[in-house]
Amino acid sequence: MTSPAAVAARSVDIDDRKAPEDCATMVDVRQGVDALDRALVTLLAERQRYMDAAARIKPNRDAVFDQARIDDVVAKVLAAAEPAGLSPDIAEPVWRLLIDRCIAHEFAKYDATRG
Numbered sequence: 001m002t003s004p005a006a007v008a009a010r011s012v013d014i015d016d017r018k019a020p021e022d023c024a025t026m027v028d029v030r031q032g033v034d035a036l037d038r039a040l041v042t043l044l045a046e047r048q049r050y051m052d053a054a055a056r057i058k059p060n061r062d063a064v065f066d067q068a069r070i071d072d073v074v075a076k077v078l079a080a081a082e083p084a085g086l087s088p089d090i091a092e093p094v095w096r097l098l099i100d101r102c103i104a105h106e107f108a109k110y111d112a113t114r115g
């Protein structure tokens with residue numbers, strides 16, 4: 001088990017990483033990946049809090065699963081992925097799984113607070 005202190009000692013600030021094109025070693029690559037993963041965790045935790053808000057605001061439990069909104073979210077992600085250079089083969093399955101897990105979280109939150 002890696003201690004939190006050891007993890008912190010290895011960590012690279014998001015602004016203190018090499019651009020992918022400038023990486024010369026696998027240490028550079030992995031420091032960049034680890035830094036981005038921490039940034040993504042922060043963003044995903046904030047996205048999760050919007051699910052908490054949705055569970056508080058939606059009019060009823062049936063509104064938690066919204067297929068039209070899922071289609072809209074995936075379409076917007078794919079539209080943003082293209083100019084950003086993110087492969088749709090990564091973006092689409094990642095977001096479909098993310099939405100699926102977010103729906104499960106939203107149902108759990110709804111049931112815990114309003115069920």
Ligand SMILES: O=C(O)C(=O)C[C@]1(C(=O)O)C=C[C@@H](O)C=C1
Nearest residue numbers: 054064065066069070073099102
């Ligand atoms: O937009 C909503 O209604 C949400 O609750 C967000 C979200 C998502 O993860 O993007 C989650 C559940 C819905 O079924 C659709 C989309």
